[in-house]
Amino acid sequence: xxxxRSTKKDKGFSGGGPGGGPMGAFGKPxxxxxxxxxxxxxxxxxxxxxxxxxxxxFLFAGLSTIFSILGPKIMGxxxxxxxxxxxxxxxxxxxxxxxxxxxxxxxxNIVLILIGLYLISAAFGYVQQYIMAxxxxxxxYKLRKEVDEKLANLPLKFFDSRTHGEILSRVTNDIDNIxxxxxxxxxxxxxxxxxxxxxxxxxxxISPLLTLIVILTLPLYMIVTISIAKRSxxxxxxxxxxxxxxxxxxxxxxxxxxxxxxxxxxxxxxxTFNLINEKLYTAGYKAQFISGIIMPLMRxxxxxxxxxxxxxxxxFATRGLIPLExx
Amino acid sequence: MVKLFRLLKPYTAYIFAIVSLxxxxxxxxxxxxxxxxxxxxxxxxxxxISYIIRIGGFMLLIAAGGTLCAxxxxxxxxxxxxxxxxxxxxxxxxxxESFSLREFDTFGTATLITRTTNDVTQIQQVSVLILTMxxxxxxxxxxxxxxxxxxxxxxxxxxxxxxxxxxxxxGITLFKGLPLFKLMQEKLDxxxxxxxxxxxxxxxxxxxxxxxxxxxxxxxxxxxxxxxAIKINLIMAVLMPVMxxxxxxxxxALVWFGxxxxxxxxxxxxxxxxxxxxxxxILFSLLMLVMLFIMIPRAExxxxxxxxxxxxxxxxxxxxxxxxxxxxxxxxxxxDVSFRYPGADQPAITNITFRAKxxxxxxxxxxxxxxxxxxxxxxxxxxxxxxxxxLVDGVDVRETSQKELRAKIGFAPQKxxxxxGAIAENIRYGxxxxxxxxxxxxxxxxxxxxxxxxxxxxxxxxxxxxxxxLSGGQKQRLSIAxxxxxxxxxxxxxxxFSALDFKTDAKLRAALRPEIAEATVFLIAQSVSTVRDxxxxxxxxxxxxxxxxTHTELLNTCEVYRExxxxxxxxxxxx
Ligand SMILES: Nc1ncnc2c1ncn2[C@@H]1O[C@H](COP(=O)(O)OP(=O)(O)OP(=O)(O)O)[C@@H](O)[C@H]1O
Ligand SMILES: [Mg+2]
Numbered sequence: 005x006x007x008x009r010s011t012k013k014d015k016g017f018s019g020g021g022p023g024g025g026p027m028g029a030f031g032k033p034x035x036x037x038x039x040x041x042x043x044x045x046x047x048x049x050x051x052x053x054x055x056x057x058x059x060x061x062f063l064f065a066g067l068s069t070i071f072s073i074l075g076p077k078i079m080g081x082x083x084x085x086x087x088x089x090x091x092x093x094x095x096x097x098x099x100x101x102x103x104x105x106x107x108x109x110x111x112x113n114i115v116l117i118l119i120g121l122y123l124i125s126a127a128f129g130y131v132q133q134y135i136m137a138x139x140x141x142x143x144x145y146k147l148r149k150e151v152d153e154k155l156a157n158l159p160l161k162f163f164d165s166r167t168h169g170e171i172l173s174r175v176t177n178d179i180d181n182i183x184x185x186x187x188x189x190x191x192x193x194x195x196x197x198x199x200x201x202x203x204x205x206x207x208x209x210i211s212p213l214l215t216l217i218v219i220l221t222l223p224l225y226m227i228v229t230i231s232i233a234k235r236s237x238x239x240x241x242x243x244x245x246x247x248x249x250x251x252x253x254x255x256x257x258x259x260x261x262x263x264x265x266x267x268x269x270x271x272x273x274x275x276t277f278n279l280i281n282e283k284l285y286t287a288g289y290k291a292q293f294i295s296g297i298i299m300p301l302m303r304x305x306x307x308x309x310x311x312x313x314x315x316x317x318x319x320f321a322t323r324g325l326i327p328l329e330x331x
Numbered sequence: 332m333v334k335l336f337r338l339l340k341p342y343t344a345y346i347f348a349i350v351s352l353x354x355x356x357x358x359x360x361x362x363x364x365x366x367x368x369x370x371x372x373x374x375x376x377x378x379x380i381s382y383i384i385r386i387g388g389f390m391l392l393i394a395a396g397g398t399l400c401a402x403x404x405x406x407x408x409x410x411x412x413x414x415x416x417x418x419x420x421x422x423x424x425x426x427x428e429s430f431s432l433r434e435f436d437t438f439g440t441a442t443l444i445t446r447t448t449n450d451v452t453q454i455q456q457v458s459v460l461i462l463t464m465x466x467x468x469x470x471x472x473x474x475x476x477x478x479x480x481x482x483x484x485x486x487x488x489x490x491x492x493x494x495x496x497x498x499x500x501x502g503i504t505l506f507k508g509l510p511l512f513k514l515m516q517e518k519l520d521x522x523x524x525x526x527x528x529x530x531x532x533x534x535x536x537x538x539x540x541x542x543x544x545x546x547x548x549x550x551x552x553x554x555x556x557x558x559x560a561i562k563i564n565l566i567m568a569v570l571m572p573v574m575x576x577x578x579x580x581x582x583x584a585l586v587w588f589g590x591x592x593x594x595x596x597x598x599x600x601x602x603x604x605x606x607x608x609x610x611x612x613i614l615f616s617l618l619m620l621v622m623l624f625i626m627i628p629r630a631e632x633x634x635x636x637x638x639x640x641x642x643x644x645x646x647x648x649x650x651x652x653x654x655x656x657x658x659x660x661x662x663x664x665x666x667d668v669s670f671r672y673p674g675a676d677q678p679a680i681t682n683i684t685f686r687a688k689x690x691x692x693x694x695x696x697x698x699x700x701x702x703x704x705x706x707x708x709x710x711x712x713x714x715x716x717x718x719x720x721x722l723v724d725g726v727d728v729r730e731t732s733q734k735e736l737r738a739k740i741g742f743a744p745q746k747x748x749x750x751x752g753a754i755a756e757n758i759r760y761g762x763x764x765x766x767x768x769x770x771x772x773x774x775x776x777x778x779x780x781x782x783x784x785x786x787x788x789x790x791x792x793x794x795x796x797x798x799x800x801l802s803g804g805q806k807q808r809l810s811i812a813x814x815x816x817x818x819x820x821x822x823x824x825x826x827x828f829s830a831l832d833f834k835t836d837a838k839l840r841a842a843l844r845p846e847i848a849e850a851t852v853f854l855i856a857q858s859v860s861t862v863r864d865x866x867x868x869x870x871x872x873x874x875x876x877x878x879x880x881t882h883t884e885l886l887n888t889c890e891v892y893r894e895x896x897x898x899x900x901x902x903x904x905x906x
Contacts, residue, residue: 137564
């Protein structure tokens with residue numbers, strides 16, 4: 005019973021809109037993973053009628069990302085130019101020569117290019133989200149509609165063997181989960197892939213050696229992510245199970261309130277509740293902790309990379325090997 | 332929300348620790364760019380490799396220290412927030428368990444369930460955010476501003492321009508978006524409602540072929556929900572790119588104006604780089620704060636709903652010094668009792684007076700809505716009377732403790748309730764320490780043994796939630812067995828025979844006779860055949876006693892009863 009109901013209450017409020025944040029989908033157990041592949045293909049089928057729109061979204065997400073990666077690269081050029089000018093000034097001061105001015109024509113150009121770039125990137129980002137807003141919601145609308153139609157054709161036995169709450173949560177909460185995932189994860193995935201490729205290309209063009217260092221830290225990311233994800237799945241599953249149990253108890257006791265009162269069993273009811281609540285607490289705080297440390301750990305890894313780049317880049321820079329733009 | 336936070340008291344020490352840890356973490360985060368500026372401005376410009384490596388090592392230490400603090404803080408805040416959820420849930424549940432039926436009715440089962448489960452989860456999730464972000468974000472923004480100013484004061488005007496722009500854009504979006512967010516929940520509720528209704532009425536809908544109509548209703552709600560979601564998404568589709576644009580343009584502006592300052596010799600290149608990092612940190616923290624302010628109103632709704640439950644006063648309370656009932660076992664007396672449900676303008680029962688003694692079977696009969704259930708509810712003090720007195724064993728039910736009162740009563744409610752679990756467990760609910768013998772005996776009397784033994788595991792057969800895997804009559808018999816096993820002074824069977832066929836009904840009543848010989852029995856029934864051999868029949872009509880007496884007496888004196896009998900029994904049976 006709790007197995008069946010365990011998927012129910014993890015999304016109490018999500019109005020299908022944003023706000024879940026990028027970490028929203030992470031760490032949660034794959035709901036109903038029994039036939040994940042089949043489910044996934046079925047979902048793809050639902051998306052089919054909106055194929056062209058999806059392609060446009062992909063395209064624009066890609067473009068938007070490429071432009072936003074190009075930004076730092078060009079920005080780096082500008083900073084390098086400033087750095088060079090700065091170095092030349094210091095030099096001139098040391099040697100007592102007239103102090104040269106920065107190359108403002110060049111810097112100004114870069115600034116203009118950047119402004120254009122970011123504007124275009126924002127525009128693309130907007131178009132992509134604009135289309136996606138409709139695509140995801142329409143898909144979810146259709147999904148709900150079909151579930152409802154399906155329900156109308158199911159034998160009565162199906163309804164007798166399930167609580168209303170359970171069926172309701174399928175149609176609203178669970179489908180809502182899909183909508184959030186569709187909207188966030190899909191675009192995030194595209195953006196992440198394009199970004200990854202883009203950044204690697206970009207770094208390679210700046211300094212293959214530093215790229216190597218960054219790529220070496222990648223497995224670290226992976227290890228951190230995978231090991232945490234594994235653990236969190238276990239804890240989240242335990243949490244969902246206790247939550248299901250708790251919901252079941254609450255539902256039953258409230259539905260039978262008169263009986264509980266008539267037989268004076270409030271005490272036992274509360275004791276059972278506390279027992280489950282305690283279990284939920286233990287599983288819950290662990291799950292919360294594990295998903296909470298992802299951010300700090302990620303930041304640590306990226307800080308490590310950052311420091312290494314600073315040091316190695318710094319050492320190189322003193323030898324005039326690479327420009328400052330790597331920062 | 333603030334009110335609920337009082338429940339966090341046991342976690343005060345934790346919260347202090349969290350704040351301090353996060354404080355250290357923010358400082359370490361803020362320190363890194365400054366170190367980087369030094370590394371560039373001193374190390375690289377002077378070509379001092381050992382300095383670079385020293386600062387680099389120091390940066391690693393700081394980063395590691397900051398992470399450690401963050402992890403510890405996360406651990407403590409997870410415990411605190413989830414513990415908070417636990418406490419709130421516990422309080423809510425025990426509060427609801429103490430509710431009388433009246434308080435329970437004012438909320439309704441469905442919303443009480445949502446409040447105890449979903450709403451608490453909602454609160455808990457937001458407290459996690461509050462515990463971490465509420466400290467980090469302001470600290471980070473203020474610290475970031477201070478550190479940025481330390482790097483260069485005059486560049487700060489860029490931030491002075493950007494931050495108000497950022498806030499006004501967010502403000503406009505919120506202004507437009509919040510009503511939609513609220514609507515979202517309403518539309519979702521509406522969809523739930525439509526679906527719930529069609530689930531509850533599924534048999535009727537199918538029987539009367541109203542499937543298409545229902546489908547249409549669902550589709551309307553569904554489309555409504557979709558349109559609202561799309562509206563929200565469209566707003567967000569503007570917000571996100573605009574935010575990114577502002578952040579990026581800020582950096583560009585910093586580069587340009589920073590270059591000017593460097594050119595005039597007022598600033599160093601490393602400082603500019605650090606400044607850019609601080610600016611990004613500040614803007615991100617501000618965004619985080621905004622997210623928080625979007626989340627809080629949503630949680631506030633839940634908090635209000637929870638508080639409503641927690642603050643409900645109990646109208647049925649035990650007296651300070653409960654009176655102990657005298658020797659009489661199971662005497663029930665109504666003295667001129669009237670009662671009205673909260674909010675109703677007509678009383679449900681009016682001026683009821685009667686007295687029932689042990690060994691007597693009192694039947695209550697009357698049309699639907701005539702007040703039968705209401706009357707027996709008053710015996711168990713599920714509600715308090717408006718006028719008059721209800722005495723059990725000589726004591727007003729309001730002057731004794733509820734536990735003691737209800738311990739005297741074996742109640743089989745009109746709406747049969749069974750809990751998920753074994754059949755034996757369900758019967759044992761009537762008497763916690765009942766032996767298997769007692770349970771079997773109760774089942775025997777209730778005519779339940781036969782069907783139980785036909786089930787797979789007999790008494791260990793598991794009942795589904797609400798007993799959906801049993802027939803109505805089977806459920807009623809278990810409910811009767813549960814009352815019987817209690818061996819109480821007073822039995823109340825509210826329409827407990829309605830789903831039994833004639834033969835079972837008769838057999839059950841015959842078996843019941845010796846069992847309840849010394850008890851006071853109330854039996855509500857719709858059919859005259861069930862009540863005709865009762866010691867006393869109370870005929871209720873529209874909340875008033877239309878007649879009281881034995882079958883024969885009533886046939887002679889009570890018009891209402893005669894009509895009832897005429898509609899049910901054939902002529903010769905009347906004789
Ligand atoms: N919880 C309640 N809140 C408000 N009004 C109620 C409540 N329960 C019953 N009533 C009203 O009180 C009146 C008496 O109801 P009651 O349940 O006592 O009837 P009854 O005789 O048991 O009917 P039935 O044979 O259908 O069970 C009815 O008019 C009903 O609408
Ligand atoms: Mg009734």
